[in-house]
Amino acid sequence: MNFFQSLLPSTTPNYLIGTSDTEIAREKALQRILITATVFLSFAIALSFAGIISVFGQRNSLIGMTVISSTFILLTFLRNLQFKYKAGPVSTLIYILAVANFLFNGITGAGMGFLIAHSLAVSVLLGQKAHYVSLAVVSLTYIAFGWLMGRSILPSRFPVEDLTSHSIKAWSIMTTRFIMLLALISSTFLSLINGLENSILKQAALSDELTIEKENLEIRVQERTERLDLRVEQLRTIAEISRSISSILDHETLFQNVVNLLKDRLDLYYAGIFIVEETGQFAILRAGTGEAGRQMLANGHRLQVGGTSMIGWSVINRMPGIALDVGQEAVRFNNPLLPETRSELALPILSKDNAIGALTIQSDKPNAFDEEDILIFQGISDSLSVALENARLFQQTQDNLNEIRYLSRQYLQETWGSFMQTTGSLTSEFENPLIAASSTPTYSHTIPVFLRNEPIGEIILETADEALSSEDQQLINSITAQAVLSLESTRLLQETQRQAIQEEKINQISAQFTNAFDIQGVLETALKEISQLPSVSEIAVHLVPPENQLNKNASEVSK
Secondary structure, three states: OOHHHHHOOOOOOHHHOOOOHHHHHHHHHHHHHHHHHHHHHHHHHHHHHOOOOOOOOOHHHHHHHHHHHHHHHHHHHOOOOOOHHHHHHHHHHHHHHHHHHHHHHOOOOOHHHHHHHHHHHHHHHHOHHHHHHHHHHHHHHHHHHHHHHHOOOOOOOOOOOOOOOOOHHHHHHHHHHHHHHHHHHHHHHHHHHHHHHHHHHHHHHHHHHHHHHHHHHHHHHHHHHHHHHHHHHHHHHHHHHHHHHHHOOOHHHHHHHHHHHHHHHHOOOEEEEEEEOOOOOEEEEEEEOHHHHHHHHHOOOEEEOOOOOHHHHHHHHOOOEEEOOHHHHHHHOOOOOOOOOOEEEEEEEEEOOEEEEEEEEEEOOOOOOOHHHHHHHHHHHHHHHHHHHHHHHHHHHHHHHHHHHHHHHHHHHHHHHHHHHHHOOOOOOOOOHHHHHOOOOOEEEEEEEEEOOEEEEEEEEEEOOOOOOHHHHHHHHHHHHHHHHHHHHHHHHHHHHHHHHHHHHHHHHHHHHHHOOOHHHHHHHHHHHHOOOOOOOOOOOOOOOHHHHHHHHHHHHHO
16 A cells, blocks of 8 residues: 555545544544645645635735644644644644634634634544534634624724624524534534444443454354364264174173273263173173273172163163263262263163173363263263174084084094094005115104094104205195095995995895794894804894883882
């Protein structure tokens, strides 16, 4: 902004930036008065020097007018001079112009207009109180000049028009007319000024209200943004907890990981997980954050179900419990290890409508939780319930798998044991004649043979190398694995064939029993088939009446 632009009334001086609108408006009005006065006075002086008009009727008065005009010009260019140092001199100069006009042109000349202009300028620049003082001064000035001229006290060369010592009536009429005109113009102008000031004050008040509303809106937006950021962080934490729940099967590790994530990510004071014991009387702490959590875990911290604690209430009622200010609900919380807790949220861990535990979340800020927090954190509790159920099912599956493995080992031991008893030890040897003929020392290596992790034999190797290479070990393991599978397949085939022969034999015996027509024939057929067993040397069948069998059993009991 250049120098001439800074002189424009629309421009606000630097020293007024940040002040009230009324002060700025008065300074701009003063600048307009200065510019207007400077233009008209400069034009009048120029015309007077040209001889076109005469200022105050005297050419030597141009010196005074030039001084006054120079003062107006100087004040106009001193835009950054504070308002209080310019308003008084401007009002005084206007008053001097009025008095000079009265002295040179009489009370009916331009002096009356300058007096009115002085009063209006004072009302604009100096306020309402100064305006009333100006009205009194202007009225007294006009009355005094009229009386002095009417009494011929002033020199006779000054025109007094119709005012003489014998025309008091005319003087009174002119004075009354001036005062009425001054009062009318002043009251009208003062009303306009008051209306303008009120408008400025209302505009300032409205601006302040808008500023306050904007600040409040910004605060609400910031609060909403912070709340939204908190919700986003909560959702991220829940997502990470869900991933942990799906990947961690150990209860203790899972619980501790969940509470640590809650505390660290959500800036909580404390988080803990309680699980109801088998008796259902107490909820035992299974995971807690910070030093307080470690101490409570070491002390076996537990809370009675249905007691006065938030956890006990939440478990027995299967509902979330919230204390927005612990000081107001102190009966539900009393833990010396957590003295800074101001808000607490307890959420039940439900499984098939049964509360198996609860999640406690605590903050050192009052009113830290609301209904939305309950909905979000209840999702974590439900996820924990699902994780516990999944872990239970996983453990059950593991137990079933272990039982199957045990039965499989037992079955292998029984079947191979029976097979080896039937066939005897199976041994196969091979000797490399080239190595056997040489005198090179050999080293023995024993490699166990496993079938489904059960040992069924071993391979003994004698090699010229003290240790087998990794390639040889891989080759031997591959061949051994294939051989074991072939052995098991062969055994199963032989077992199947043996069972098929037995079933065929049984079918043949059943056909022979069917062809027998009497009891003796059935007994002889049975004896004949049983006697074919290799271990049977002699066989006999005795049929005993039922009463004899009962007597025999009774005698054995008495013995």
